[in-house]
Amino acid sequence: MEYDIHIECAACDCGMTETQVGGVNANGQWTEYRESKCHECDGSGIVYVGREVYDSLADLKADYPESFAQNLVTKEWN
Numbered sequence: 001m002e003y004d005i006h007i008e009c010a011a012c013d014c015g016m017t018e019t020q021v022g023g024v025n026a027n028g029q030w031t032e033y034r035e036s037k038c039h040e041c042d043g044s045g046i047v048y049v050g051r052e053v054y055d056s057l058a059d060l061k062a063d064y065p066e067s068f069a070q071n072l073v074t075k076e077w078n
């Protein structure tokens, strides 16, 4: 069976990344965390791995334990 496989983005937390910025101004040193949209997954939190063929869902999950896969025949998400 053919599956479209997606996995959680490893580069961010739910599509957002936190970057620490800082510097020195008249009040002294400052640091701030800025949230921005993740570039790896375009803010979706999920990355498309590709289309692969597996005999069963168990085989797919053995390769991608944390994946979301859509069965292209049944259109079912697993």
Ligand SMILES: [Zn+2]
Pocket: 009, 010, 011, 012, 013, 015, 016, 038, 039, 040, 041, 042, 043, 044, 045, 046
């Ligand atoms: Zn991401």
